[in-house]
Amino acid sequence: MQRIETEIAIFGAGIMGAACAYEIAKAGRRVVLIDRAQPNAGSSGACDGYVSVSTKIPGTALRLARESQILYDTLASELGHARIEFVRRGGMMLIETPDDVAKMESHAGLLRDAGVEAHVIDRATLLAREPNLSPSLFGGLECPGEAQVTPYLVTLALVAAARQMGARTIWKAFPVAFDISGAHIAHADLEGEDGGTIRIVAEQYVFCAGVWSREIGALAGVELPVVPRRGELLVTTRGRPIATRFLVSARYLTAKLDPEAAKTSDDPLVRMGYGFTLETTPHGQHVIGNTRTFVGYDRSVSREGYVTILAEGAKRIPALASLQVLRGFAGLRPFVPDKRPLIGRSARRTNLLVAAGHEGDGITLAPLTAKIIASLACGRTPPVDIAELAPDRFTPAA
Ligand SMILES: Cc1cc2nc3c(=O)[nH]c(=O)nc-3n(C[C@H](O)[C@H](O)[C@H](O)COP(=O)(O)OP(=O)(O)OC[C@H]3O[C@@H](n4cnc5c(N)ncnc54)[C@H](O)[C@@H]3O)c2cc1C
Known part of the structure; x- marks a missing residue:
């Protein structure tokens, strides 16, 4: 079995996982981005690219969208406006x-x-x-x-930029087990399409599995009702x-x-x-x-x-x-049934972060979500209050 040690392992390479990998790599951390298929295999490859605030309910959703929309300007400059087809x-x-x-x-x-x-x-x-x-x-x-972007181009540009900053990527490999030690994930075992196996030993894990979050959450003993x-x-x-x-x-x-x-x-x-x-x-x-x-x-x-x-x-x-x-x-x-994404650190698995459940707002919210996850991964305070977004708010006795 191949063994890979890293600081942060991210599962899911849609726009969310790609943006998290980008921000974490930018912070100088060692990151591995894993997808059971390939980037854009999920919603990020089959959606519109409206970076919108008007379609959000005033309150948490609007506050997050507003912050994220502002971050898109910087992100577009870093990745290249034309490359991600960003137009205001x-x-x-x-x-x-x-x-x-x-x-x-x-x-x-x-x-x-x-x-x-x-x-x-x-x-x-x-x-x-x-x-x-x-x-x-x-x-x-x-x-x-x-504004508007072309979502699959944003994901691909984020993956490429993360790789340039040293991130490692693994496609066509999916987790079959997480080894849990107390409240901690010790390691993850992946099975590749070719039948090969890989053990990922990370200090922290990030789940960005979109509509497949429930599945990966269950493997780690966390309820993610997406x-x-x-x-x-x-x-x-x-x-x-x-x-x-x-x-x-x-x-x-x-x-x-x-x-x-x-x-x-x-x-x-x-x-x-x-x-x-x-x-x-x-x-x-x-x-x-x-x-x-x-x-x-x-x-x-x-x-x-x-x-x-x-x-x-x-x-x-x-x-x-x-x-x-x-x-x-x-x-x-x-x-997500209560219409709020799951973003933040799990109370049940202390080295697990989650960024999922953005419904029809994930393209808009990716830049802010990634800043939040990178802050938590690096031990910093997130840029916005995320108390209402606690990822295992649905886990009994969390
Ligand atoms: C028709 C439509 C229109 C939309 N329009 C907009 C819009 O205009 N503006 C907007 O802001 N949002 C829009 N959205 C919402 C947006 O597309 C999603 O919120 C966003 O793409 C979610 O990104 P994600 O990275 O969380 O999930 P995904 O893009 O689904 O990525 C999840 C990834 O995880 C991988 N994966 C799954 N399980 C595992 C596992 N166990 N291990 C490893 N990898 C795994 C999958 O292969 C996939 O690549 C729209 C969505 C749809 C369907």
Whole structure:
């Protein structure tokens, strides 16, 4: 058996594990990043890249997003703006019913209280900003500071930069056992795809396994109740620009925050957690979304999802009806029942850190999450209060 000793071993090379490896390597620590498949095998390779604050509930989620959004500027400079396709285009939340006008006024006020530039605009201003939108809309909530990246490029750039700073990477190897000694993880045994085995002996372990967190948590005796929540997206061929910023409908917020509504509603759109999104990639393709359903680990695009995304998208932007769809894909959002990510040090396993369960916000929250994990790994105080995010808050008698 091969034996590797390191200071910090990270499990999972999505955007979260890659960002943690990057920050920890930057702090001069020895780090090994392990993935049972390869970087971007999970949600980070099948999602949008909206670096958003307007889609967060005021309170913890908004505070974290705001901090992380600010960190993206520095991260983009370090990794290269063009390399991760970072653009500060801004975002617009579409107001689709007269009732939503007051709700969005109130949401904009809360965003401004949190230091975010946000204001509601009326229909005429909305159509002047985005002439391809349907005149049936009632206005928009404009957030000019929001940005967009290409998530899989961010992950790859973080992995490459971490490696340049000395991080070691192991792909296609998964942990089969953690040796526990008291409240401590002593070592992890990995099995490679080729049948080879590796023993990792680390001072600290970091779990960044996304929707597979429950599985790896169980191996280490920690309950990490992350559940997959599927999101479906359609990608068009390149076409003329039809929007100048990231567009999202106000009902996206409801779908995101109220999973219970999907169980009881008579409205098929509510049942499938539908909320319109449109991202224009730097290459001129349009990524149209979006659904939220609990269907286990099924990553296929449903017929219902495909049809709804196209039909509902064309109601908001009629020009979408004439675009050709190239492909559809689905990713799994790592959902936590109390809607807060699991970030911090485990009380049950004292040398275990966790960064998982970011649901639809992981691309936005990766820079801040990585700063928090690197601070804890290096014995420093994290940059923000993380008391509410304790990773084993669900573990009985933790
Ligand atoms: C349709 C959709 C749209 C989205 N849009 C946005 C958006 O616009 N903005 C935003 O901020 N967020 C968005 N998200 C959310 C975002 O994609 C996720 O929150 C984020 O990618 C999670 O990253 P992660 O690194 O935690 O998990 P993942 O990317 O899933 O990475 C987990 C990794 O762990 C590995 N792994 C699993 N188990 C083990 C193990 N036992 N040992 C070793 N490795 C293991 C997997 O192979 C995988 O590579 C969206 C998600 C979806 C599905």
